[in-house]
Amino acid sequence: GESVGLHLPTLSVQEGDNSIINCAYSNSASDYFIWYKQESGKGPQFIIDIRSNMDKRQGQRVTVLLNKTVKHLSLQIAATQPGDSAVYFCAEALTGGSYIPTFGRGTSLIVHP
Amino acid sequence: NAGVTQTPKFQVLKTGQSMTLQCAQDMNHNSMYWYRQDPGMGLRLIYYSASEGTTDKGEVPNGYNVSRLNKREFSLRLESAAPSQTSVYFCASSDGTRGNTIYFGEGSWLTVV
Numbered sequence: 158g159e160s161v162g163l164h165l166p167t168l169s170v171q172e173g174d175n176s177i178i179n180c181a182y183s184n185s186a187s188d189y190f191i192w193y194k195q196e197s198g199k200g201p202q203f204i205i206d207i208r209s210n211m212d213k214r215q216g217q218r219v220t221v222l223l224n225k226t227v228k229h230l231s232l233q234i235a236a237t238q239p240g241d242s243a244v245y246f247c248a249e250a251l252t253g254g255s256y257i258p259t260f261g262r263g264t265s266l267i268v269h270p
Numbered sequence: 271n272a273g274v275t276q277t278p279k280f281q282v283l284k285t286g287q288s289m290t291l292q293c294a295q296d297m298n299h300n301s302m303y304w305y306r307q308d309p310g311m312g313l314r315l316i317y318y319s320a321s322e323g324t325t326d327k328g329e330v331p332n333g334y335n336v337s338r339l340n341k342r343e344f345s346l347r348l349e350s351a352a353p354s355q356t357s358v359y360f361c362a363s364s365d366g367t368r369g370n371t372i373y374f375g376e377g378s379w380l381t382v383v
Contacts, residue, residue, distance in 0.1 A: 166310075191371070200274075200360055200374035201313070246312060256301065256320075256364065257328070258372060260312035 169267045176237045178264045180230040180247035187249035191258060192221060192232045195244045204232070204245075234266075242268045272296055274375035276361050282381045283351045291346040291378050293361030301364045302344035303328075303372065304336060306357040313360065319344055351382045 170176050182190070188209035193201035207214045207221045207230075214221050220233040230247050244265050248258035274295045283289055295302065300321045305313040305328075315328030319338040333355060335347045344363075348355055358379050364372040 193374075198377075200362075200376045203371045203373070206371070256370075257303070257315060257318060260305075260314075262310060262312045 166262070167265045167267065169269065170237050172237060172239060172268055172270050174237055176232075176234040176241070176266060176268075178232045178234075178245050178247075178266065180232075180261055182228050182230060182247070182249045184249060184251065184259075185225075185228060187251050189250040189252050189258075190221070190223060190230050191248045191250070192219075192230075193246045193248065193260075194241075195246065195263070197243075201246060237266075237268050239268045239270055242266055274361055274363055274373050276359075276375035276378050278378060279376070280379045282383060283348070284383055285351060285353060287351050287382075288347065288349050289351065289380075290348075291359055291361070291380075292343070293345060293375060294343045295361075295363040295373070296342065297363060297365070297373065298341070299363035299365050299373075300341070302338065303362040303364075304334075304344070304346045305360045305362065306330065307360060307377075308357050316346065316359075348380075351380075353382045356380060356382045 191206045192204040194204050195201045205216045205221050207223050218235045222231045244263040246260050246263045248260045250258040277292045303318045304316040314330050317336040319325045322341045325336050337345045358377050360377050361375040362372045
């Protein structure tokens with residue numbers, strides 16, 4: 158079946174830098190995309206989402222970009238802080254069917270003080 | 271609001287033993303899900319329940335059974351535990367409206383020896 162994947166399993170950045178986490182999806186029919194953050198020992202937490210009729214969506218210090226042409230999704234974190242250290246998952250969903258997001262393997266973000 | 275609550279948090283089982291993971295949500299959500307998470311892999315769907323009274327298999331249902339006891343509760347049962355079922359299990363819920371956020375519990379760490 159089709160799946161969501163991540164380009165980089167681990168990303169190390171310095172505190173204050175901007176971070177970019179990438180995600181490739183393969184199901185061209187997916188029309189809803191979500192980013193989750195998972196801290197060690199905890200469940201995934203919703204960060205931001207985007208629908209396929211949008212190219213960009215901004216939240217507090219985070220921006221999600223969607224490029225449907227190349228089926229690519231990215232999460233940008235501005236002024237990365239040590240508290241941003243976590244595993245980040247992207248997920249895709251097809252809202253026309255049963256609402257079951259498919260998750261990628263995750264990228265570990267390490268922020269060095 | 272407690273959100274999604276899972277019990278137990280940690281459990282060690284012997285091969286062949288049975289156990290039930292409990293999950294409850296207080297957000298009046300229609301849909302509930304059970305995922306497992308293994309090292310280096312994303313979240314894989316075991317079973318889901320789109321609404322009270324319905325359950326469906328996900329990606330990795332073998333060795334598991336579920337019960338949607340009522341709108342609040344969705345349990346996952348291992349009838350005869352195997353070492354391959356050593357994993358972290360996450361329960362989640364959503365209001366079922368396509369394109370809306372899925373909320374996760376804190377996880378249940380299960381070791382089968």
